[in-house]
Amino acid sequence: MSERGRFITFEGIDGAGKSTQIAATIEWGRSRGYEVVQSREPGGTRLGEKLRELLLHEPMHLETEALLMFAARREHLAQVIEPALARGAWVVSDRFSDATFAYQSGGRGLSVDKFRALEAWVHPDLQPDLTFLFDLPPAIAAQRLASGRDNADRFEREQCDFFERVRNAYLQRAEASSGRIAVIDSARDPQVVCADVLQCLEARFA
Ligand SMILES: Nc1ncnc2c1ncn2[C@@H]1O[C@H](COP(=O)(O)OP(=O)(O)O)[C@@H](O)[C@H]1O
Numbered sequence: 001m002s003e004r005g006r007f008i009t010f011e012g013i014d015g016a017g018k019s020t021q022i023a024a025t026i027e028w029g030r031s032r033g034y035e036v037v038q039s040r041e042p043g044g045t046r047l048g049e050k051l052r053e054l055l056l057h058e059p060m061h062l063e064t065e066a067l068l069m070f071a072a073r074r075e076h077l078a079q080v081i082e083p084a085l086a087r088g089a090w091v092v093s094d095r096f097s098d099a100t101f102a103y104q105s106g107g108r109g110l111s112v113d114k115f116r117a118l119e120a121w122v123h124p125d126l127q128p129d130l131t132f133l134f135d136l137p138p139a140i141a142a143q144r145l146a147s148g149r150d151n152a153d154r155f156e157r158e159q160c161d162f163f164e165r166v167r168n169a170y171l172q173r174a175e176a177s178s179g180r181i182a183v184i185d186s187a188r189d190p191q192v193v194c195a196d197v198l199q200c201l202e203a204r205f206a
């Protein structure tokens with residue numbers, strides 16, 4: 001039986017630079033001969049992508065939003081993450097449960113206990129092996145996103161104070177799980193940020 005693969009997740013407020021850095025991580029894994037599966041949340045499966053469309057654009061109750069995030073995640077785990085890890089592949093996901101703690105608890109203000117219960121239900125024995133948290137002030141992230149704001153989704157339309165709360169919730173979670181979550185200062189040049197990411201991968205997995 002092949003060794004279990006690694007599960008790496010990317011987190012941060014909208015515009016933090018996750019997408020820019022994911023490609024380098026995938027290249028790093030493939031250059032070492034691993035099968036690397038790229039995925040995202042909400043999404044990653046046929047059903048998950050349909051739920052993503054609703055989550056990003058359809059008005060809904062805050063608890064419906066939270067439950068649909070975990071429903072999409074359940075499907076993602078069953079169809080993509082768990083089979084890939086079991087066959088020895090690496091999974092690189094643009095967001096996972098830390099995003100729900102940050103956005104739906106930190107940002108929206110729902111009780112963190114609800115998410116602990118959902119996490120214990122949906123993935124009691126699985127956490128990412130490594131999570132990159134791209135951290136930067138919301139005002140800078142907003143500037144970076146400014147050019148593409150014409151058809152902003154339900155989250156991108158939120159104001160700076162919402163993203164401050166999301167950022168703080170992410171940082172609190174990183175403090176509580178410092179062995180798993182690497183906080184990367186994302187306010188620097190992309191090449192400098194990328195060097196940090198690669199150094200972290202080398203230190204953890206080489
Ligand atoms: N370190 C950086 N410095 C300046 N601009 C950046 C940096 N990283 C990403 N960007 C730009 O900011 C925007 C948002 O980056 P992106 O990677 O799409 O963020 P995310 O996926 O976290 O929402 C893009 O236009 C991208 O080119």
Ligand SMILES: Cc1cn([C@H]2C[C@H](O)[C@@H](COP(=O)(O)OP(=O)(O)O)O2)c(=O)[nH]c1=O
Nearest residue numbers: 014041042069095096099100103104155156
């Ligand atoms: C996974 C997840 C995402 N989200 C939000 C964060 C983002 O605003 C949005 C979509 O994430 P993302 O794919 O990072 O957006 P983009 O590609 O436009 O940068 O969903 C939550 O609120 N909770 C969650 O659990």
